Amino acid sequence: MTRRRVLEAAQRLFLTRGYTNTKIGDIAAKAGYTRGAVYSSFSSKEEIFIALIDQRFDAQLEQAWQQVAGSISESDRLSALGRWLSAEIERSREWGMAEIEFAAHASSDPELRSRLAEIHRAGRAELAEFLEAQCAALGAESPLDPQLLAMIITSLARGLMIEWMVDVTTDVGSAFVAAFNQLLGGDSAPSHIVPAPLPSRRT
Secondary structure, three states, X not given: OHHHHHHHHXXXXXXXXXXXXXXXXXXXXXXXXXXXXXXXXXXXXXXXXXXXXXXXXXXXXXXXXHHHOOOOOHHHHHHHHHHHHHHHHHHOHHHHHHHHHHHHHHOOOHHHHHHHHHHHHHHHHHHHHHHHHHHHHOOOOOOOOHHHHHHHHHHHHHHHHHHHHHOOOOXXXXXXHHHHHHHOOOOOOOOOOOXXXXXXXXX
């Protein structure tokens, strides 16, 4: 219970304040615990953020599988993938900002950087497995190694999030879907894929 409440409180604060501006004391207060109670479950703020990265990636991949569940035709599957990809950018904007902050913080700490790299590699391996399964379901062979494809897609998502932070008029959903289709060997984004609408940035 303590661990779950700490993670929930920390995620809300990271989304609203960012990683750097969130302190352990803030997380403890938000969760309704003392700092000692937080430290009984996590050794540091870094440990909390890493736990959230794991938790969020598992949830994202589960949502991806749910999106394509029951998709029989190629059109249905591509549409489901397109909706998931574009909606994921919209859902992850604030988190993406915090994750970029955390990556910058980790880059100056060799041990933390190594742990983050390990988590990224594990995440890419799971995404590669998902993408390979989708290509097989579509009766197509990925033109790229699934691991490389997964790395390109995750890097593209992060890059588009940065672009959206700077220019909220950028249609990152359509850009993501078009690039995804190209990576799978298509000529252009299928007309039947309609990216989820992206809201204006909140102030």
